[in-house]
Amino acid sequence: MSSKKEQKRESIIKTSLELFSKQGFHKTTIPDIAKKLNMSVGNLYNYFKSKDILAQEAIKYTSDYLGSKIKEINMQNISTKEKIKKIVEVYFNTAQEKPEMIEYFLRVYLSNREVFSENCEGMICVTSFITEIMIFFDNGVESGELRDQDFFSAFGLFMGYLGGMVFLQGEKVLPNELNFYVEDISRNIYNALKK
Amino acid sequence: MSSKKEQKRESIIKTSLELFSKQGFHKTTIPDIAKKLNMSVGNLYNYFKSKDILAQEAIKYTSDYLGSKIKEINMQNISTKEKIKKIVEVYFNTAQEKPEMIEYFLRVYLSNREVFSENCEGMICVTSFITEIMIFFDNGVESGELRDQDFFSAFGLFMGYLGGMVFLQGEKVLPNELNFYVEDISRNIYNALKK
Amino acid sequence: MSSKKEQKRESIIKTSLELFSKQGFHKTTIPDIAKKLNMSVGNLYNYFKSKDILAQEAIKYTSDYLGSKIKEINMQNISTKEKIKKIVEVYFNTAQEKPEMIEYFLRVYLSNREVFSENCEGMICVTSFITEIMIFFDNGVESGELRDQDFFSAFGLFMGYLGGMVFLQGEKVLPNELNFYVEDISRNIYNALKK
Amino acid sequence: MSSKKEQKRESIIKTSLELFSKQGFHKTTIPDIAKKLNMSVGNLYNYFKSKDILAQEAIKYTSDYLGSKIKEINMQNISTKEKIKKIVEVYFNTAQEKPEMIEYFLRVYLSNREVFSENCEGMICVTSFITEIMIFFDNGVESGELRDQDFFSAFGLFMGYLGGMVFLQGEKVLPNELNFYVEDISRNIYNALKK
DNA sequence: GATGAATGAGCTTTCATTCAT
DNA sequence: AATGAATGAAAGCTCATTCAT
Numbered sequence: 001m002s003s004k005k006e007q008k009r010e011s012i013i014k015t016s017l018e019l020f021s022k023q024g025f026h027k028t029t030i031p032d033i034a035k036k037l038n039m040s041v042g043n044l045y046n047y048f049k050s051k052d053i054l055a056q057e058a059i060k061y062t063s064d065y066l067g068s069k070i071k072e073i074n075m076q077n078i079s080t081k082e083k084i085k086k087i088v089e090v091y092f093n094t095a096q097e098k099p100e101m102i103e104y105f106l107r108v109y110l111s112n113r114e115v116f117s118e119n120c121e122g123m124i125c126v127t128s129f130i131t132e133i134m135i136f137f138d139n140g141v142e143s144g145e146l147r148d149q150d151f152f153s154a155f156g157l158f159m160g161y162l163g164g165m166v167f168l169q170g171e172k173v174l175p176n177e178l179n180f181y182v183e184d185i186s187r188n189i190y191n192a193l194k195k
Numbered sequence: 196m197s198s199k200k201e202q203k204r205e206s207i208i209k210t211s212l213e214l215f216s217k218q219g220f221h222k223t224t225i226p227d228i229a230k231k232l233n234m235s236v237g238n239l240y241n242y243f244k245s246k247d248i249l250a251q252e253a254i255k256y257t258s259d260y261l262g263s264k265i266k267e268i269n270m271q272n273i274s275t276k277e278k279i280k281k282i283v284e285v286y287f288n289t290a291q292e293k294p295e296m297i298e299y300f301l302r303v304y305l306s307n308r309e310v311f312s313e314n315c316e317g318m319i320c321v322t323s324f325i326t327e328i329m330i331f332f333d334n335g336v337e338s339g340e341l342r343d344q345d346f347f348s349a350f351g352l353f354m355g356y357l358g359g360m361v362f363l364q365g366e367k368v369l370p371n372e373l374n375f376y377v378e379d380i381s382r383n384i385y386n387a388l389k390k
Numbered sequence: 391m392s393s394k395k396e397q398k399r400e401s402i403i404k405t406s407l408e409l410f411s412k413q414g415f416h417k418t419t420i421p422d423i424a425k426k427l428n429m430s431v432g433n434l435y436n437y438f439k440s441k442d443i444l445a446q447e448a449i450k451y452t453s454d455y456l457g458s459k460i461k462e463i464n465m466q467n468i469s470t471k472e473k474i475k476k477i478v479e480v481y482f483n484t485a486q487e488k489p490e491m492i493e494y495f496l497r498v499y500l501s502n503r504e505v506f507s508e509n510c511e512g513m514i515c516v517t518s519f520i521t522e523i524m525i526f527f528d529n530g531v532e533s534g535e536l537r538d539q540d541f542f543s544a545f546g547l548f549m550g551y552l553g554g555m556v557f558l559q560g561e562k563v564l565p566n567e568l569n570f571y572v573e574d575i576s577r578n579i580y581n582a583l584k585k
Numbered sequence: 586m587s588s589k590k591e592q593k594r595e596s597i598i599k600t601s602l603e604l605f606s607k608q609g610f611h612k613t614t615i616p617d618i619a620k621k622l623n624m625s626v627g628n629l630y631n632y633f634k635s636k637d638i639l640a641q642e643a644i645k646y647t648s649d650y651l652g653s654k655i656k657e658i659n660m661q662n663i664s665t666k667e668k669i670k671k672i673v674e675v676y677f678n679t680a681q682e683k684p685e686m687i688e689y690f691l692r693v694y695l696s697n698r699e700v701f702s703e704n705c706e707g708m709i710c711v712t713s714f715i716t717e718i719m720i721f722f723d724n725g726v727e728s729g730e731l732r733d734q735d736f737f738s739a740f741g742l743f744m745g746y747l748g749g750m751v752f753l754q755g756e757k758v759l760p761n762e763l764n765f766y767v768e769d770i771s772r773n774i775y776n777a778l779k780k
Numbered sequence: 781g782a783t784g785a786a787t788g789a790g791c792t793t794t795c796a797t798t799c800a801t
Numbered sequence: 802a803a804t805g806a807a808t809g810a811a812a813g814c815t816c817a818t819t820c821a822t
Contacts, residue, residue, distance in 0.1 A: 225795075225796060240796095244797095245796080
């Protein structure tokens with residue numbers, strides 16, 4: 001039911017996401033994006049009125065995607081330990097299959113503060129993702145599986161850890177594929193957070 | 196013993212580090228750096244022949260600084276558990292007192308791949324830091340305190356976690372000062388890595 | 391009697407007049423005008439085939455409006471001295487109540503020569519206004535109240551003076567409202583032109 | 586004694602003045618100006634950091650020039666009536682010999698408010714000129730030759746009138762050269778302002 | 781008549797780097 | 802070693818106008 005305009009909007013976001021991730025925000029030009037879309041520069045500006053806003057929409061898109069994946073896991077009737085493993089898997093699978101998404105988080109969103117300072121203050125453009133992690137954690141505490149500690153201590157561990165691994169892989173210093181580490185990492189996280 | 200030239204070189208690196216961290220690599224211009232140093236642009240180019248090379252020297256400088264701090268800890272005769280806490284403290288103290296260093300790692304080095312692809316492939320510009328973490332980990336395993344797992348699983352945890360916390364602080368979403376979390380975080384890391 | 395098309399044409403002219411005056415010719419875009427009219431850009435081009443032509447129609451409209459006001463005064467059976475005062479009043483009232491008209495004269499017509507060079511050479515787009523001033527002046531000479539001097543010497547005085555005052559007001563340097571000066575100005579003009 | 590840089594600055598102002606007057610502010614591009622000066626665009630920006638600022642410097646330059654001309658007249662030991670005639674002559678001569686100056690006043694400064702709103706609020710960029718007119722007027726009142734009326738009523742008359750005449754000439758509607766009108770105009774002004 | 785997505789040329793501005801002095 | 806004026810390519814963004822529907 002999405003209009004043609006809506007579809008085009010999304011295709012612009014996807015392409016930007018890809019190019020920003022691959023080449024960096026500042027090295028990617030609007031003409032680059034327009035060219036890849038077979039579209040004129042001027043017309044692109046009919047959809048997004050600045051490069052910054054385009055980047056902001058892209059992070060929302062990424063957050064929504066990852067958030068929905070974790071939501072699925074949150075809704076399953078399995079132990080917290082198992083959920084941890086599934087979240088790690090989802091994260092690493094995304095890193096492998098849609099690398100632009102995780103890369104966007106790590107290399108564009110986290111590192112170009114100026115770009116996101118206008119409309120994404122305090123992580124609001126990433127709420128959909130954080131909320132699900134929060135739910136996961138609250139559920140674990142409620143069911144008695146996780147220690148009731150400060151949320152940010154737990155969040156930093158979880159996301160810093162996974163982000164760090166993907167970064168190491170990007171630098172090609174990991175001797176094995178990401179999936180190789182799922183077991184170890186899940187256990188480490190569980191040990192860190194368990195009661 | 197360091198010649199005048201050597202001293203000037205270092206002051207250029209320090210200033211670049213500061214400006215790149217604060218304003219981002221692409222938003223910092225060579226004239227910016229020269230101006231802050233009361234130095235002409237042309238002369239700056241006598242010391243470093245491109246902006247990229249300057250950025251590369253800055254990451255080495257940062258790595259050396261953090262590496263030496265951890266080396267001090269590694270040489271102390273204390274338990275691995277205590278070492279973890281000290282490393283967390285050093286990291287957070289640096290983030291508070293010399294924010295430009297940690298920020299440089301997180302926001303410049305990690306996200307401007309193009310800039311570091313030439314002379315810093317793999318993570319060679321950051322070896323001095325990684326080596327010390329490696330030593331810390333090996334010692335812990337040797338002394339029987341840590342589980343003998345893949346180094347990168349451990350490294351990703353440690354550094355991703357700490358980086359993530361500093362990032363959260365930078366976004367001003369942390370309700371407390373970084374030091375508030377030292378206890379929790381050290382415990383989480385220890386629990387994750389212990390035998 | 392005016393067809394629907396005729397009415398729309400006029401509403402387009404009025405809106406353009408307003409926007410060009412307020413924002414300047416070059417800062418006003420065709421989409422701006424269309425938007426204010428709840429009308430599509432494409433359709434606007436069905437009525438006027440270029441932005442320049444729109445500006446030309448707007449100056450004719452303004453000239454006709456002011457011309458008709460002065461015609462009313464010319465037709466009254468009063469002394470030239472009184473007529474001068476009435477003209478000053480009309481001019482200043484228009485500047486206060488329909489500022490877009492006087493502003494259009496001063497800031498759009500007088501200063502974007504390129505725009506009006508095609509179809510408004512000389513001052514033909516402004517004839518209806520000039521003609522009335524000419525009539526006023528001729529009548530005054532005929533009745534013996536005014537000195538018989540070169541028309542342009544008189545016209546420049548009259549219109550330059552009034553335009554200058556409105557400009558000063560626009561710059562907010564006038565300590566009083568325009569109406570405050572009517573007495574002084576009318577006297578000055580009369581003294582300058584009288585026999 | 587002016588440095589080479591100072592000389593270049595002035596030559597940029599002069600060329601901009603000329604082009605802005607001839608083609609209008611918006612139709613004149615920075616590359617146009619640079620080209621005429623045999624200079625690169627980038628280098629021009631080393632002298633003036635925006636197009637607007639360039640325009641502001643140009644109006645100051647113009648004001649200073651005309652102000653100094655009127656100052657010379659103010660200092661002469663002649664009647665106010667004679668001064669009026671000399672001011673009219675200076676104005677018309679400038680319009681003929683350095684048309685870019687008067688045109689700049691009329692077509693650029695008076696009509697592009699946005700451009701001058703930042704650093705030239707309330708006519709401050711034009712002070713040197715206004716001040717001299719003020720002195721002329723005060724002297725005339727003091728010596729008993731002029732009626733003591735509101736300064737702006739007098740200023741608007743004087744400058745509006747002269748500007749209006751130059752505008753008419755620019756439109757090529759004047760049947761005679763500007764100088765032809767000096768006698769008439771001076772008399773009109775004197776009659777308007779005299780005691 | 782009416783729509784508005786699309787075009788593309790052109791604008792202002794920036795900046796790494798060079799080079800004559 | 803030191804200066805900083807100069808270059809020029811390229812960036813982000815705008816907008817009058819067209820045209821398929």
